[in-house]
Amino acid sequence: xxxxxxxxxxxxxxxxxxxxxxxxxxxxxxxxxxxxxxxxxxxxxxxxxxxxxxxxxxxxxxxxxxxxxxxxxxxxxxxxxxxxxxxxxxxxxxxxxxxxxxxxxxxxxxxxxxxxxxxxxxxxxxxxxxxxxxxxxxxxxxxxxxxxxxxxxxxxxxxxxxxxxxxxxxxxxxxxxxxxxxxxxxxxxxxxxxxxxxxxxxxxxxxxxxxxxxxxxxxxxxxxxxxxxxxxxxxxxxxxxxxxxxxxxxxxxxxxxxxxxxxxxxxxxxxxxxxxxxxxxxxxxxxxxxxxxxxxxxxxxxxxxxxxxxxxxxxxxxxxxxxxxxx
Amino acid sequence: xxxxxxxxxxxxxxxxxxxxxxxxxxxxxxxxxxxxxxxxxxxxxxxxxxxxxxxxxxxxxxxxxxxxxxxxxxxxxxxxxxxxxxxxxxxxxxxxxxxxxxxxxxxxxxxxxxxxxxxxxxxxxxxxxxxxxxxxxxxxxxxxxxxxxxxxxxxxxxxxxxxxxxxxxxxxxxxxxxxxxxxxxxxxxxxxxxxxxxxxxxxxxxxxxxxxxxxxxxxxxxxxxxxxxxxxxxxxxxxxxxxxxxxxxxxxxxxxxxxxxxxxxxxxxxxxxxxxxxxxxxxxxxxxxxxxxxxxxxxxxxxxxxxxxxxxxxxxxxxxxxxxxxxxxxxxxxxxxxxxxxxxxxxxxx
Numbered sequence: 001x002x003x004x005x006x007x008x009x010x011x012x013x014x015x016x017x018x019x020x021x022x023x024x025x026x027x028x029x030x031x032x033x034x035x036x037x038x039x040x041x042x043x044x045x046x047x048x049x050x051x052x053x054x055x056x057x058x059x060x061x062x063x064x065x066x067x068x069x070x071x072x073x074x075x076x077x078x079x080x081x082x083x084x085x086x087x088x089x090x091x092x093x094x095x096x097x098x099x100x101x102x103x104x105x106x107x108x109x110x111x112x113x114x115x116x117x118x119x120x121x122x123x124x125x126x127x128x129x130x131x132x133x134x135x136x137x138x139x140x141x142x143x144x145x146x147x148x149x150x151x152x153x154x155x156x157x158x159x160x161x162x163x164x165x166x167x168x169x170x171x172x173x174x175x176x177x178x179x180x181x182x183x184x185x186x187x188x189x190x191x192x193x194x195x196x197x198x199x200x201x202x203x204x205x206x207x208x209x210x211x212x213x214x215x216x217x218x219x220x221x222x223x224x225x226x227x228x229x230x231x232x233x234x235x236x237x238x239x240x241x242x243x244x245x246x247x248x249x250x251x252x253x254x255x256x257x258x259x260x261x262x263x264x265x266x267x268x269x270x271x272x273x274x275x276x277x278x279x280x281x282x283x284x285x286x287x288x289x290x291x292x293x294x295x296x297x298x299x300x301x302x303x304x305x306x307x308x309x310x311x312x313x314x315x316x317x318x319x320x321x322x323x324x325x326x327x
Numbered sequence: 328x329x330x331x332x333x334x335x336x337x338x339x340x341x342x343x344x345x346x347x348x349x350x351x352x353x354x355x356x357x358x359x360x361x362x363x364x365x366x367x368x369x370x371x372x373x374x375x376x377x378x379x380x381x382x383x384x385x386x387x388x389x390x391x392x393x394x395x396x397x398x399x400x401x402x403x404x405x406x407x408x409x410x411x412x413x414x415x416x417x418x419x420x421x422x423x424x425x426x427x428x429x430x431x432x433x434x435x436x437x438x439x440x441x442x443x444x445x446x447x448x449x450x451x452x453x454x455x456x457x458x459x460x461x462x463x464x465x466x467x468x469x470x471x472x473x474x475x476x477x478x479x480x481x482x483x484x485x486x487x488x489x490x491x492x493x494x495x496x497x498x499x500x501x502x503x504x505x506x507x508x509x510x511x512x513x514x515x516x517x518x519x520x521x522x523x524x525x526x527x528x529x530x531x532x533x534x535x536x537x538x539x540x541x542x543x544x545x546x547x548x549x550x551x552x553x554x555x556x557x558x559x560x561x562x563x564x565x566x567x568x569x570x571x572x573x574x575x576x577x578x579x580x581x582x583x584x585x586x587x588x589x590x591x592x593x594x595x596x597x598x599x600x601x602x603x604x605x606x607x608x609x610x611x612x613x614x615x616x617x618x619x620x621x622x623x624x625x626x627x628x629x630x631x632x633x634x635x636x637x638x639x640x641x642x643x644x645x646x647x648x649x650x651x652x653x654x655x656x657x658x659x660x661x662x663x664x665x666x667x668x669x670x671x672x673x674x675x676x677x
Contacts, residue, residue: 265523271553276522
């Protein structure tokens with residue numbers, strides 16, 4: 001069994017529900033999450049903290065915490081069902097076909113191994129290189145993510161590099177085997193705005209050069225707007241709306257999306273018109289969670305919002321809204 | 328701001344000695360120039376934004392102004408009094424401590440996890456305002472009300488509060504002792520976008536009601552634009568540009584400011600990516616920098632020969648706008664038309 005890079009779509013998540021068993025109860029982290037990414041497409045997963053963005057990414061990578069349990073759904077990547085596939089096959093897929101850039105490069109990199117060695121490790125495991133070729137290829141990768149003086153830097157340890165440089169190393173690691181899908185989990189959080197621009201441009205450039213699909217996970221709607229074709233908005237473990245970027249901003253259909261856009265400061269926003277979203281995420285440990293988890297914060301809520309099923313309004317053109325009373 | 332400024336700083340420097348041991352001998356001392364000759368003013372009732380990338384000296388400058396650390400050189404005058412010469416240790420016990428207060432970056436990290444919200448707010452009141460008993464309780468409840476914190480939450484510990492509520496405790500604690508200058512270090516960076524607006528509006532409201540002045544440190548330029556009257560752009564220990572916020576945003580003058588503003592992502596405007604100005608490479612080393620080279624030299628896309636032989640001084644290029652760059656000399660003549668209008672608007676409002 002192997003991955004078919006030409007599968008359409010490349011990644012399809014359907015009806016995925018995940019819960020975490022904790023001492024204080026079962027947390028229903030994801031509820032019927034579904035979306036698809038085609039080859040070469042860039043998709044953003046946007047939402048507040050705790051909305052389940054990272055859990056979705058970790059589920060694709062198969063690196064969920066031991067307390068997590070997938071209660072329903074499927075994750076099909078390149079024709080393979082990742083949730084049931086053998087461990088041996090999964091090991092071949094991760095790193096080679098799907099790669100992830102973690103939020104904090106300082107904790108994700110091995111602190112006691114030179115960065116060149118860390119890249120060579122991945123190449124030796126997944127790329128068809130010999131032990132003699134690996135160091136040179138690692139230096140080549142460092143050059144590709146524009147680390148100045150890559151030959152000397154290959155021997156550096158993560159603590160010797162700045163945050164932006166470490167994130168470049170993370171990108172080099174992720175892209176070492178030219179994966180078909182790149183998951184970038186908040187790749188620029190904690191970086192400066194100028195560095196953020198450089199890193200995001202680099203990801204976009206390398207992705208388009210290799211026709212790689214990208215899933216960008218971010219809480220920053222403006223960042224998603226700038227780099228992605230499609231945007232999926234998440235709230236409390238549910239995807240509330242998926243739409244091509246232009247349509248999402250021109251005419252958001254889910255009340256939460258509209259609020260999120262109004263709450264994001266832009267070029268022309270004034271303080272008195274900047275919106276806040278009342279309330280917070282519901283307690284996901286509750287047994288009686290309403291069908292629409294946004295209903296308690298929503299101005300348009302009615303009694304039908306509380307009972308399942310949550311309607312899905314499709315609009316052809318790749319738009320999907322999960323709401324009883326869309327705008 | 329026609330009256331004397333509340334805070335007046337000039338020639339402020341903070342050097343950290345770098346002692347590198349070589350065998351049993353100490354190597355010749357070199358020093359890290361964290362803040363290198365900064366001058367600024369903050370008027371009464373003014374909100375000044377301080378922006379710049381990490382490592383540029385923002386935090387050191389803020390700590391100097393809050394008198395948590397001692398400057399190596401320069402003067403800090405607050406409400407007419409020279410406070411720069413008072414050792415930080417003694418300043419913490421003096422009555423002026425209450426006049427300059429700080430709201431720290433991440434409320435989760437800056438609140439004592441073993442203190443209830445009440446105790447967190449009461450602590451500075453006990454120490455600085457010498458309040459006890461019912462007077463103390465009344466004042467804590469009053470500032471909780473001012474910051475929109477429900478009084479029934481005062482008995483809770485930080486882990487029992489939401490991000491927005493913790494931010495309110497951090498603000499309540501700072502304004503409790505009736506400061507005149509509030510230093511806000513990235514007050515919303517740890518908050519979700521859904522509560523960001525509420526906290527920003529609360530800060531604006533408090534400023535109006537209590538007549539505070541703010542120094543607002545942030546790297547979210549979209550937030551700075553919302554709240555600030557004037558902004559200071561800092562790079563490698565130097566202020567490289569200052570001016571009315573709207574004017575600087577409309578027409579940045581220093582190459583670093585231009586690059587910074589062009590990097591701000593904006594909603595539904597993917598055109599910014601094409602016209603982005605990039606700064607290649609990394610900032611110069613802040614250790615023993617050459618005093619005759621512009622700090623941006625090496626990354627600047629407009630560098631000339633003059634940039635590596637003379638350090639550009641901060642000078643007025645347009646009314647109320649200062650830039651430390653050799654280049655704006657070419658366009659120093661105030662241009663008529665749009666870029667200047669916001670300046671006039673701000674001046675009138677102030």
